[in-house]
Amino acid sequence: xxxxxxxxxxxxxxxxxxxxxxxxxxxxxxxxxxxxxxxxxxxxxxxxxxxxxxxxxxxxxxxxxxxxxxxxxxxxxxxxxxxxxxxxxxxxxxxxxxxxxxxxxxxxxxxxxxxxxxxxxxxxxxxxxxxxxxxxxxxxxxxxxxxxxxxxxxxxxxxxxxxxxxxxxxxxxxxxxxxxxxxxxxxxxxxxxxxxxxxxxxxxxxxxxxxxxxxxxxxxxxxxxxxxxxxxxxxxxxxxxxxxxxxxxxxxxxxxxxxxxxxxxxxxxxxxxxxxxxxxxxxxxxxxxxxxxxxxxxxxxxxxxxxxxxxxxxxxxxxxxxxxxxxxxxxxxxxxxxxxxxxxxxxxxxxxxxxxxxxxxxxxxxxxxxxxxxxxxxxxxxxxxxxxxxxxxxxxxxxxxxxxxxxxxxxxxxxxxxxxxxxxxxxxxxxxxxxxxxxxxxxxxxxxxxxxxxxxxxxxxxx
Amino acid sequence: xxxxxxxxxxxxxxxxxxxxxxxxxxxxxxxxxxxxxxxxxxxxxxxxxxxxxxxxxxxxxxxxxxxxxxxxxxxxxxxxxxxxxxxxxxxxxxxxxxxxxxxxxxxxxxxxxxxxxxxxxxxxxxxxxxxxxxxxxxxxxxxxxxxxxxxxxxxxxxxxxxxxxxxxxxxxxxxxxxxxxxxxxxxxxxxxxxxxxxxxxxxxxxxxxxxxxxxxxxxxxxxxxxxxxxxxxxxxxxxxxxxxxxxxxxxxxxxxxxxxxxxxxxxxxxxxxxxxxxxxxxxxxxxxxxxxxxxxxxxxxxxxxxxxxxxxxxxxxx
Numbered sequence: 083x084x085x086x087x088x089x090x091x092x093x094x095x096x097x098x099x100x101x102x103x104x105x106x107x108x109x110x111x112x113x114x115x116x117x118x119x120x121x122x123x124x125x126x127x128x129x130x131x132x133x134x135x136x137x138x139x140x141x142x143x144x145x146x147x148x149x150x151x152x153x154x155x156x157x158x159x160x161x162x163x164x165x166x167x168x169x170x171x172x173x174x175x176x177x178x179x180x181x182x183x184x185x186x187x188x189x190x191x192x193x194x195x196x197x198x199x200x201x202x203x204x205x206x207x208x209x210x211x212x213x214x215x216x217x218x219x220x221x222x223x224x225x226x227x228x229x230x231x232x233x234x235x236x237x238x239x240x241x242x243x244x245x246x247x248x249x250x251x252x253x254x255x256x257x258x259x260x261x262x263x264x265x266x267x268x269x270x271x272x273x274x275x276x277x278x279x280x281x282x283x284x285x286x287x288x289x290x291x292x293x294x295x296x297x298x299x300x301x302x303x304x305x306x307x308x309x310x311x312x313x314x315x316x317x318x319x320x321x322x323x324x325x326x327x328x329x330x331x332x333x334x335x336x337x338x339x340x341x342x343x344x345x346x347x348x349x350x351x352x353x354x355x356x357x358x359x360x361x362x363x364x365x366x367x368x369x370x371x372x373x374x375x376x377x378x379x380x381x382x383x384x385x386x387x388x389x390x391x392x393x394x395x396x397x398x399x400x401x402x403x404x405x406x407x408x409x410x411x412x413x414x415x416x417x418x419x420x421x422x423x424x425x426x427x428x429x430x431x432x433x434x435x436x437x438x439x440x441x442x443x444x445x446x447x448x449x450x451x452x453x454x455x456x457x458x459x460x461x462x463x464x465x466x467x468x469x470x471x472x473x474x475x476x477x478x479x480x481x482x483x484x485x486x487x488x489x490x491x492x493x494x495x496x497x498x499x500x501x502x503x504x505x506x507x508x509x510x511x512x513x514x515x516x517x518x519x520x521x522x523x524x525x526x527x528x529x530x531x532x533x534x535x536x537x538x539x540x541x542x543x544x545x
Numbered sequence: 546x547x548x549x550x551x552x553x554x555x556x557x558x559x560x561x562x563x564x565x566x567x568x569x570x571x572x573x574x575x576x577x578x579x580x581x582x583x584x585x586x587x588x589x590x591x592x593x594x595x596x597x598x599x600x601x602x603x604x605x606x607x608x609x610x611x612x613x614x615x616x617x618x619x620x621x622x623x624x625x626x627x628x629x630x631x632x633x634x635x636x637x638x639x640x641x642x643x644x645x646x647x648x649x650x651x652x653x654x655x656x657x658x659x660x661x662x663x664x665x666x667x668x669x670x671x672x673x674x675x676x677x678x679x680x681x682x683x684x685x686x687x688x689x690x691x692x693x694x695x696x697x698x699x700x701x702x703x704x705x706x707x708x709x710x711x712x713x714x715x716x717x718x719x720x721x722x723x724x725x726x727x728x729x730x731x732x733x734x735x736x737x738x739x740x741x742x743x744x745x746x747x748x749x750x751x752x753x754x755x756x757x758x759x760x761x762x763x764x765x766x767x768x769x770x771x772x773x774x775x776x777x778x779x780x781x782x783x784x785x786x787x788x789x790x791x792x793x794x795x796x797x798x799x800x801x802x803x804x805x806x807x808x809x810x811x812x813x814x815x816x817x818x819x820x821x822x823x824x825x826x827x828x829x830x831x832x833x834x835x836x837x838x839x840x841x842x843x844x845x846x847x848x849x850x851x852x853x854x855x856x857x858x859x860x861x862x863x
Contacts, residue, residue, distance in 0.1 A: 291810065292810060346701065517811040521719070
């Protein structure tokens with residue numbers, strides 16, 4: 083029934099808000115000529131903004147951290163009233179937020195979505211509001227480019243990640259493997275999976291298969307094996323290729339020859355996280371920024387969490403990467419945009435330029451049990467990031483020594499962005515390919531890839 | 546409704562007591578005097594809520610099905626959305642899966658509550674407890690129940706069902722992971738989840754059947770099966786026909802079970818029509834196609850209902 087209700091709400095909301103959105107978007111942050119100039123905004127005026135992504139009560143540590151930042155922000159900017167919301171970006175609710183006019187003034191969204199949001203005018207141009215901030219000048223230009231179109235900036239990148247090979251260090255030890263020397267080739271992954279399967283109660287390797295995650299990981303693996311799945315301008319599907327066929331062969335070997343992939347092949351993101359955090363899975367391909375998810379949210383022992391660079395075949399293209407950005411509602415007034423940008427600056431960037439704030443935040447976060455110093459791909463310049471690390475060094479509560487290989491190579495890895503057009507549809511189409519290979523021993527991989535190619539090509543042709 | 550009738554009743558009987566002259570016409574004043582305003586007052590909330598939450602969205606979805614929209618700009622595309630839906634190879638898969646699910650749900654899920662209700666009706670002392678137990682699954686929120694069953698269907702040897710089967714030397718069975726078993730597994734869950742409501746309704750109907758009919762049948766020498774066939778079933782005919790129709794409509798709109806348990810997998814073998822609509826809308830962001838398929842489903846179900854009513858009316862009059 084959910085879709086009907088949602089659609090009903092959408093239909094209703096759309097009717098009453100399209101006009102309002104169209105009208106308001108003209109006033110919200112429409113740029114003056116040229117980039118980087120300051121917007122003409124009264125920053126002292128009383129203003130109220132709604133901000134998304136407040137952690138839910140199920141994550142008390144993260145929520146406390148958020149509330150503390152909010153309190154400090156309100157103290158620093160008494161004219162800005164912040165109304166926090168738990169609203170988050172999700173593929174299936176985003177259009178409803180837009181149509182219903184309930185998008186908060188600022189909310190976090192993934193890298194993959196920003197260009198289509200810009201094209202649909204669903205986010206405000208904030209170029210003129212960033213110019214005022216010294217902090218934003220430390221943003222890594224290559225990361226900031228993700229949020230730009232026609233020399234205008236429409237979002238602020240707040241975090242970035244690469245895919246990685248997550249592995250359970252404890253299971254590695256049990257299986258007689260060295261947790262400090264994680265597999266660096268896919269053959270080594272296969273051998274390690276066999277050892278874990280044989281010597282522990284856990285399954286050696288896992289791949290997600292549901293809710294577009296099967297396709298997401300297959301795309302990641304295809305990059306590592308040597309091919310993208312659509313051409314650069316997103317007009318042609320290139321699913322039929324040797325690299326992807328190679329990945330499916332690899333899956334087949336692990337599933338049907340080695341029997342190291344368990345027995346359940348309907349696994350979504352949450353299932354996989356729980357299986358890994360509870361020690362039932364030795365390795366799987368996942369975002370390398372999952373430390374907080376596994377340890378803080380799902381109770382995994384910090385010493386058991388391991389992350390390694392994603393292995394690459396000799397002609398591999400690189401590692402799929404992504405991240406999150408703060409996007410701003412086009413219905414915001416200029417004052418709200420200025421305030422919302424200040425909030426993002428305060429929440430995510432002040433720590434990089436102000437030692438006192440960095441130390442205070444890290445101390446409080448560590449006291450609350452929030453991870454400080456977890457492995458990630460920095461969104462600011464390396465020197466700025468290293469400076470921050472040195473400031474908060476006494477409060478780092480993440481065993482960074484366990485991620486040496488990942489941390490020492492993360493900036494040398496070739497980053498390959500997610501597919502530029504209809505990524506979620508591509509992933510959804512590929513889900514059933516992965517499911518077929520894992521549930522049918524006689525699955526014909528060439529035929530599966532050809533069907534997926536035809537299906538996705540017709541989706542691309544629809545425009 | 547009762548209140549409305551009560552309020553209008555005195556006004557309504559007035560003409561009977563003092564019939565108005567024939568040439569007197571209904572004017573707004575007489576309309577108000579006869580309680581029209583009160584009727585309207587009671588009618589307005591109903592009209593508004595149904596209009597706003599049901600009829601208007603239906604009209605809007607009709608409009609959306611002829612458009613391509615991102616809710617900021619919309620383009621009229623005529624019947625293109627319908628053509629694209631009908632050209633989608635997954636539509637055939639979804640229709641087949643949904644029909645298979647519905648038929649299986651009728652074959653397995655329809656007789657069980659009837660037989661359970663007949664059985665409970667015979668139990669005089671424990672009928673209350675029995676019906677409470679039968680109704681219990683309905684009280685569990687569907688999402689919780691579906692997640693529980695997902696765990697029961699764990700395909701490893703340690704899964705609940707596979708452990709039980711293991712005691713008899715059977716299995717392990719892949720359940721939801723088996724392309725051939727995924728729909729029957731979902732039907733098994735749906736039967737468990739829905740049969741409590743059926744039992745309560747059938748039990749209530751059974752309680753209204755006059756005992757003289759059974760006594761007469763008994764005197765004529767009818768045994769239990771003949772009594773069931775010649776007395777119970779004909780007496781329940783009306784409710785059985787309605788319940789069958791409701792079940793058909795309900796199962797053709799199956800969404801929660803495949804959405805949570807399988808995501809339509811493996812290999813789209815549990816992709817239902819509603820799940821396909823969901824994918825159009827929330828994966829592809831294509832509301833035009835989603836509403837087009839919704840309308841096609843609504844038309845198909847209306848035709849099915851019409852055909853069903855026509856067929857059963859003929860059956861009941863013969």
